[in-house]
Structure formats: C-alpha cells, structure tokens
Amino acid sequence: MKQVDELDQLNRKSFIVSNPFPERVLQFGEGNFLRAFVDWQFDKMNKQAEWNTGVVIVQPQAGGMVEKLSEQDGLYTVILEGMKDGQAVKEHTVVECVTRGLNPYSSDWSEYEALSQKPELRFVVSNTTEAGIAYVPEDRLEDRPQNSFPGKLAALLYKRFQFFGGDQSKGLVIIPCELIDRNGDALKEIVLKYADQWKLGAEFTSWLEEANTFCNSLVDRIVPGYPKDRITEIQAELGYRDSLVVVGEQYHLWVIEGPQWLKEELPAHLAGLNVLIVDDMAPYRTRKVRILNGAHTALTPVAYLYGLDTVGQAVEHDVVGAFIQSLIREEVIPTLDSPAAELNVYADDVIERFHNPYVSHYVMSIALNSISKFKTRNLPSLLQYVEQHKALPVKTVFSLASLFVFYRGKRDGEPIALADEAEVLTAFGELWSGYGGTLAGAKQLTAQILGKQTWWGQDLNQIAGLAEQTAQHVYEITSRGMKETLDSLSGNSVPRA
Numbered sequence: 001m002k003q004v005d006e007l008d009q010l011n012r013k014s015f016i017v018s019n020p021f022p023e024r025v026l027q028f029g030e031g032n033f034l035r036a037f038v039d040w041q042f043d044k045m046n047k048q049a050e051w052n053t054g055v056v057i058v059q060p061q062a063g064g065m066v067e068k069l070s071e072q073d074g075l076y077t078v079i080l081e082g083m084k085d086g087q088a089v090k091e092h093t094v095v096e097c098v099t100r101g102l103n104p105y106s107s108d109w110s111e112y113e114a115l116s117q118k119p120e121l122r123f124v125v126s127n128t129t130e131a132g133i134a135y136v137p138e139d140r141l142e143d144r145p146q147n148s149f150p151g152k153l154a155a156l157l158y159k160r161f162q163f164f165g166g167d168q169s170k171g172l173v174i175i176p177c178e179l180i181d182r183n184g185d186a187l188k189e190i191v192l193k194y195a196d197q198w199k200l201g202a203e204f205t206s207w208l209e210e211a212n213t214f215c216n217s218l219v220d221r222i223v224p225g226y227p228k229d230r231i232t233e234i235q236a237e238l239g240y241r242d243s244l245v246v247v248g249e250q251y252h253l254w255v256i257e258g259p260q261w262l263k264e265e266l267p268a269h270l271a272g273l274n275v276l277i278v279d280d281m282a283p284y285r286t287r288k289v290r291i292l293n294g295a296h297t298a299l300t301p302v303a304y305l306y307g308l309d310t311v312g313q314a315v316e317h318d319v320v321g322a323f324i325q326s327l328i329r330e331e332v333i334p335t336l337d338s339p340a341a342e343l344n345v346y347a348d349d350v351i352e353r354f355h356n357p358y359v360s361h362y363v364m365s366i367a368l369n370s371i372s373k374f375k376t377r378n379l380p381s382l383l384q385y386v387e388q389h390k391a392l393p394v395k396t397v398f399s400l401a402s403l404f405v406f407y408r409g410k411r412d413g414e415p416i417a418l419a420d421e422a423e424v425l426t427a428f429g430e431l432w433s434g435y436g437g438t439l440a441g442a443k444q445l446t447a448q449i450l451g452k453q454t455w456w457g458q459d460l461n462q463i464a465g466l467a468e469q470t471a472q473h474v475y476e477i478t479s480r481g482m483k484e485t486l487d488s489l490s491g492n493s494v495p496r497a
Contacts, residue, residue, distance in 0.1 A: 007235060007236075007239065007240050007241045008240050008241065009071075009072065009240070009241045009242075010072050010075050010076070010077070010094070010240045010241060010242040011071070011072050011073045011075060012073040012074075012075065013073075014240065015075060015094060015240070017075065017094070017096045018046070018096055020054055020099045021046060021052055021053050021054030021097060021099065022052065022053070022054055022120045023054045023055070023056045023099055023115075023118060023120065023121065024053040024054065024120050024121060024122045024123060025042065025053055025054070025055040025056070025097075025121075025122070025123045025124075025125060026055075026056055026058065026115055026121060026123070026124045026125075026156075026172075027039070027055050027056065027057045027058065027124075027125050027126065028058050028060045028124070028125070028126035028127075028128055028132075028149055028152070028153070029057070029058075029060055029126055029127040029128050029132075030057045030059055030064055030065050030066055030069055030101060031065075031127060032223050032225040032226065032246045033127055033177075033219075033221075033223045034125070034127045034177065035076060035078070035095065035098075035244070035246050036078050036221070036223045036246040036247070036248040037177070037219060037221045037223065037248070037252060037254070038125050038127075038177065038219075038254075039055055039095050039097055039098060040078050040093070040095055040248075040252075041252070041254065041268065041271070041273050041275065042055055042097045043093070043095040043096055043097045044271040044272075044273060045266075045267055045268060045270070045271045045273070046096070046097050047096075047271075048270065048271040048272065049267040049268075049270035049271045051267060051271075053097065053123075054097055054098070054099040055097050055098045055099065056098075056099055056100055056101075056102065056115065057069065057074075057098055057100070057101045057102070058101075058102050058103075058104060058112060058115075058152075059101065059102065059103045059104070059105070060126075060128045060132065060149050060152070061105075061128075062105045064103065065101075065244070066101030066102060066103050067101075067103070068243055068244060069098065069101040069244065070100065070101050071243070072242070072243065072244060074096075074097075074098035074099055074100055074101065075094055075095065075096060075098070075242075076094070076095055076098075076242060076244035076245065076246065077092055077093070077094055077095070077238060077242045077244070077245045077246070078092065078093055078095055078246055078247075078248060079091070079092040079227070079234070079245060079246070079247045079248070080092070080093075080247075080248055080249065080250050081247060081248075081249065081250070081356070081358035081359070082249040082250035082251060082353065082356040082358060082359070083250060083251075083352040083353065083355055083356055083357075084250045086352070088356075088357050088358070089250060090358065092238070104144075104145040104152065105145060109144050109145065112145070112156075113156070113159060115156065116156050116157075116159035116160040116163055117159075117160070117163045119164075119170065121160075121172065122172060122173060122265070123172065123173050123174075123175065123266075124153065124172050124173070124174040124175070125174075125175050125176070125177060126149060126175075126176045126177060126178065126187075127176075127177040127178055127219075128149040128178060129178065130178055130179050130180050132148075132149045132178055133149065133150060133176060133178050133180060133183060133186050133187050133190065134148055134149075134150070134190070135148070135150065135190045135193060135194075136148040136151060137197070139151035139194065140198070141155055141158070141194075141198045141200075143155075148190075150187055150190035150191050150194065151194055153174075153187070153191055154190075154191045154194035154195060154198075155194075157172070157191065157208065157212070158195070158198075158200055158204060160172075161204050161207050161208075166203060166204075166207050167211075168207070168210065168211045169211075170211065171207070171210075171211025171212040171213070172212050172213075173212075173213045173215065173258070173262065173265070173266075174187065174188075174212060174213065174214045174215065175215045175217050175256060175258075176215075176217065177217055177219045179219075181285070182216045183216055183217060184214040184215045184216040184217065184257070185214065185216060187214060188208075188214035191208065192205065192208060192209075195208060213258060213259065213262075215256050215257055215258040215262075216256075216257040216258075216281055217254065217255060217256045217257065217281070218253075218254070218255040218281050218284055218285050218288065219253075219254055220251070220252065220253040220254075220255075220288060220292075221248055221249060221251060221252040221253070222248065222249040222251075222353070222356075222359065222361075223246065223247070223248040223249075224247050224248070224359060225246060225247065226244075226245060226246060226247075227245060227247050231245060249353060249356055249358075249359065251274075251349060251352075251353050252273070252274055253274045253275075253276075253284075254268075254273075254274065254275045254276070255275075255276045255278060255281045255284040255285075256275065256276065256277050256278070256281070257278055257279070257280060257281040258277055259277075260277060260279075262277050263277050283336075283337060283338050286336065286337075287336055287338060287343060287346055289376065289377055290332050290335070290336060290377065290378075290380065290381050291328055291332055291333070291336075291343070291346060291347055291350055292350045292353075293373070293376075293377045294332060294377040294378045294381060295324055295327070295328055295332075295350060295354075296311070296366045296377075297366065297370060297373045297374055297377045297378055297399075298324065298327055298378055298395075298396065298399040299311070299314050299315075299320065299323075299324050299363065299399075300363045300364075300366045300367050300370065300403075300406070301367075301370070301399065301402040301403045301405065301406035302314075302320060302323060302398070302399055302402045302482070302486065303317075303320050303363050304363050304364065304367070304406065304411060304416070305402060305405060305406060305411055305477070305482035306319075306320055306482045306483055306486060307411075307412070307482075307483070308320060308363070309362055309363060309364070310360050310361055310362055310363060311354050311361040311362075311363060311366075312354065312355060312356065312357065312359070312360070312361065314354075314363065315351060315354040315355055316355065319486055319487055319490050320486070322490060323395060323398075323486065323489075323490060324351075325351065326395055327393075327395035327396060327399065328347050328350070328351075329344070329347065330393075330395070331381065331385055331393035331394075331395055331396050332381045332396075333347065334385070334388065335380075335381050335384035335385050335388065364417065367406070367418075367419065368419045368420070369419070369420050369421070370403060370406070370407075370420065371403075371407075371420060371421075371424050371455055372421075372455075374400065374403060375455065375456055375457065378396060378399065378400070379456065381393070381396060382396045382397070382400075383463075386463060386464075392463075392465055392466060392469055394489075397466065397469050397470055397473065398473050398486075398489060400470055401446075401469075401470045401471075401472075401473030401474045401477065402473070402477060402482070404428075404445070404446065404449055404470070404474055405474055405477045405478060405482075406418075407420075407424075407425075407428040407432070408428070408432045408435075408478070409428075409429075409432070424455070427449075427452070428449075431445050431448055431449065432445070435478075437478060437479065438475075439471070439472070439475045442471045442472070442474040442475035442478070443467070443468070443471040445471075445474065446467055446470045446471040446474055447461055447467050447471075450466065450467055450470065473485070476488075
C-alpha cells in the first residue's frame with residue numbers, strides 16, 4: 001500500500017470526472033456545510049437527474065479556502081456516516097459540480113464582476129454565517145468588493161440589471177442558507193436598502209422585486225467537517241490525497257419556501273433528495289426547533305447530571321433514553337399543528353440521528369446559553385401543553401428543574417464548565433450560594449429564577465403548579481441525586497428503606 005505522501009492529489013488530471021458544467025449557480029461561501037449539503041445535492045442532481053449545472057464559489061471574506069479549492073480543480077470528497085434505514089452506513093462520493101473558486105478580495109475581482117453577464121446564471125446560494133446577512137452602512141457601490149455579503153450581491157445584481165437592460169428573464173433565484181429565521185426576507189430587505197442608499201433608481205428596484213425570487217430556507221444536516229484526527233487513515237482508504245475532505249451525517253433536509261414552479265428548475269425529487277418546496281416553511285421550522293433542538297436542550301442537563309457525556313449514550317440508556325422518547329412523543333408532538341403521523345416520522349429520524357455511532361456529540365457542546373435555548377426551544381411546548389391539557393408536562397418540567405440544578409455548577413462534586421451570559425451565571429451563583437438544601441430553600445430559589453421576566457419573557461410563577469413542581473424536583477435532585485430521582489420518576493427505582 002502506498003504511503004499517503006505518495007498518493008496522487010485529487011484534481012481533474014488525476015481523477016476522471018465529467019466535463020465542467022455551465023455555471024448556473026453562484027455560491028457565496030466555501031465552508032464545510034455548503035460543500036457537504038448544497039453542493040452534494042447539486043452533484044446528485046447532475047448525476048441522477050441530468051441537471052447539467054456548475055457551481056462557481058465566491059469567497060465571502062478576505063480569509064478563506066478558495067485557493068485550496070482551486071488547487072483541486074473544485075473537486076473534493078464528501079463522506080457520509082450515520083444511520084440509514086436502521087443501519088450504520090459509511091459511504092463517500094467525489095463532488096464534481098464545483099467549477100472554480102473566486103476571491104473577490106484579490107485579482108479575481110474582474111472575474112467575479114463578469115459573473116453578472118452570464119446569461120445562464122440562475123441561482124444564488126449562500127452560507128456566510130448568521131452574522132453574514134447584515135447591513136453595513138459604509139458599503140458603497142464603487143467598492144471592490146463591498147464588505148458585506150448583501151452589499152456584494154446588490155452590486156452584482158445591479159451590474160446584471162444594467163448589462164441585460166432590465167430583462168425580466170435574467171432575474172435570479174436566491175436561496176440563502178444562513179441559520180436565521182426567514183433568511184430570504186432578511187437578505188432581500190438589505191439588498192433593497194442598498195438600492196435606495198446607492199440611488200440605483202426605481203426601475204432597478206422594480207426589477208429586483210419582479211424578476212428575482214428571494215426564498216426563505218431551512219437546512220438540516222450535521223456536518224462535523226474536516227476529519228483531521230483520522231485524515232491519514234481516510235486518505236489511505238480513498239487512494240488519493242484530498243485536502244478538502246468533509247464529513248457529514250446521512251440525514252439531510254432542505255425546506256425552501258418558494259413558488260411551485262421551482263420544482264421544475266430544481267429537480268431534487270428526480271435525484272431522490274429530501275428537498276421540499278413549500279408555500280410556508282414555518283411548520284417545518286417549528287417542528288425542528290421543538291423536536292430536534294428541544295430534545296437536545298431537554299436531555300443535556302438530565303443526561304449530564306446522570307453521568308452520561310454524549311447524546312448517543314443518552315438515547316441508548318434505558319432510563320434517560322425512555323425519558324427523552326416520552327418527552328418528545330407525549331409532551332412536544334401533541335402541541336404541534338402538523339399531522340401526528342408526519343411528526344412521528346420526523347421524530348423517528350431525529351432519534352435515529354441521535355444514535356449515530358460515528359459521531360460523539362458531547363452534551364456539553366449543546367449546553368452553551370441553555371437558558372435562552374430553553375426559552376426558545378422548550379418553553380413554547382410547555383406553555384402550549386398547559387393551555388391544551390390544563391396540566392403540566394411532567395418530563396419538560398423535570399428537565400427545567402434539572403437545568404436549574406445544572407447551573408449549580410457541580411456534577412458529583414466536580415465543577416461544570418458553565419457557559420452563558422455573565423448576568424445569568426452571576427444570578428445562579430448568588431442563588432445557589434444561599435441554598436441550604438431544604439425544600440423551603442428550593443422553593444425560594446425556584447421562585448426567583450422563574451420570576452426573571454428578562455430571561456423568560458414573562459413571570460413563570462404565574463403558571464399554576466409550575467413553581468411547586470419544579471422546586472420539588474430541584475430538592476429531590478440535590479438531596480437524592482439525579483440517578484435516583486429520575487429512576488423514581490420513571491418508575492424504575494427500588495424504594496429506599
């Protein structure tokens with residue numbers, strides 16, 4: 001077997017691939033997620049649906065990876081590891097749809113600007129981080145390039161409008177993938193703001209509105225990224241050197257809120273991809289936040305205080321795994337408006353993903369800013385459950401109490417590396433320092449936390465029974481320990497003498 005340094009570098013000379021496709025997609029961002037999610041799907045559409053589309057990638061910031069991408073002629077390997085139809089599956093593919101990478105901060109500026117003149121250009125996709133869709137008032141039309149991503153896009157669209165004389169057929173379909181709510185609407189608003197600030201005229205504004213389609217989108221795939229700890233082993237298995245290997249899970253979902261004619265232009269269904277073109281993506285976002293993200297946040301303090309360190313260990317544990325399943329099926333799904341069968345299928349996918357044997361997803365990596373996460377992800381389910389059932393969701397309340405104990409900052413006498421806003425950590429530190437280990441002390445501590453309206457958006461003490469039930473759990477966990485308390489809650493404990 002050849003040593004890794006003797007292997008050929010992946011490029012279009014060493015690897016037999018299809019001829020470069022016409023550049024119909026402009027992509028802002030060269031990071032791991034876009035390459036393992038969007039470009040992987042475009043590659044499958046080329047290979048299985050004869051989409052015949054190339055992707056030109058633009059580096060959105062001065063520091064980036066397009067030079068490395070160019071060294072490999074746009075080729076790289078995606079390795080998918082995870083559960084597929086109940087089985088652990090590992091597979092790889094060489095993505096061939098990327099034609100080239102451009103850095104507008106270097107000598108590539110003229111090539112970037114020339115993209116506006118390509119008649120075949122049809123799509124724009126992006127992932128410039130959550131902070132990327134931002135208005136930078138200092139951006140000017142004359143800048144080369146503009147500092148912000150929306151500024152770059154606005155300038156390019158204006159060049160296209162000018163070159164094609166406002167031709168309505170030369171508008172673009174723009175699908176941002178940044179993890180902010182209604183990302184397409186946010187991007188469009190800023191582009192229109194630049195059009196007004198730069199005084200580009202009413203005709204251009206009308207062309208922006210009428211000829212271009214800004215879509216909101218929701219993306220879902222865990223992408224750990226470059227496998228630096230095992231790259232030597234992977235490259236030996238592949239039989240070539242690849243500096244851009246990217247690892248992702250098997251599961252993928254792309255929900256695009258857009259017109260139905262988009263299905264014909266984006267033939268994902270012909271390639272067997274989990275891409276949904278919908279009129280309203282809100283239900284899909286809600287189910288992801290409440291079920292997937294909510295389960296993560298609910299299990300984190302429970303599993304960690306129980307002595308489990310990863311999501312996989314948590315869902316595979318008899319007691320903790322059953323706790324999470326019950327929380328999702330009995331307390332979250334009933335509060336959602338989508339059909340129960342559809343929600344249960346999604347929940348099955350979520351649990352299967354949590355079981356991924358290839359990924360060690362540490363619960364402490366989920367614990368960052370858990371108070372604000374609980375407010376966004378879990379509190380709406382709790383409130384809706386109370387409204388529907390006139391009763392408290394037992395597992396969700398227990399998770400909330402566990403979160404309070406988690407912020408005590410100790411597990412079996414060892415410190416927990418808490419990470420949250422300074423105000424939150426200071427408040428918990430002061431409250432726990434005065435806790436005397438009594439039920440009365442637990443009630444006082446719980447009431448003060450639930451009453452922090454700046455954290456929760458309301459005084460949670462007003463919810464009937466919540467303070468009492470949460471305090472009881474806090475007292476039990478701190479006096480008996482998480483294991484005995486949860487086992488008792490789940491009916492698995494041996495009664496104490």
